Structure formats: structure tokens, C-alpha cells
Amino acid sequence: MLTLLNKARVEKGLKPLVMNESLRASARVRSTEIVELFDHVRPDGSSIVTAVSIPWTYFGENIAAGHPNPISVYNG
Numbered sequence: 001m002l003t004l005l006n007k008a009r010v011e012k013g014l015k016p017l018v019m020n021e022s023l024r025a026s027a028r029v030r031s032t033e034i035v036e037l038f039d040h041v042r043p044d045g046s047s048i049v050t051a052v053s054i055p056w057t058y059f060g061e062n063i064a065a066g067h068p069n070p071i072s073v074y075n076g
Helices: 002-011 021-036 070-075
Strands: none
Touching: 002 070
């Protein structure tokens, strides 16, 4: 997904983005949890923000259900 996004950014004269490994680790945790409970609430009942280990001001979660691959998510 990052590769697709960065290709579009460069075409528009914008700087490419870099992967944040802390957020990536959080996403791996959530990817296993949503198999158990497909919700913005974690299976233990806690908020999704408890899965993120970095300081944040704004927070959102994108669950790309129904998309078979990153290209489909990007186009969607």
C-alpha cells in the first residue's frame, strides 16, 4: 500500500512517506484481533487506542474489509 501511495505522491510532486514501525507493530496486533472480533473495540473490551504505542493527537483505524489486495484498497 505504501508503495502505491508513494508512487501517486511522487507523480504529484509530493515527498514519499516512510513506514512507522511502531504503527506497523500495532497494525499486526489488530490484524489478529479483528479475526476474533471485527470491531473498533478490542476483543478484551478496551479501546483501539490501547493498541498504539506512540503518542498521538488524532487516531483512526481503517479496516479494508472486502478488498482482496492493496491495489483494490487503494482504488477503493
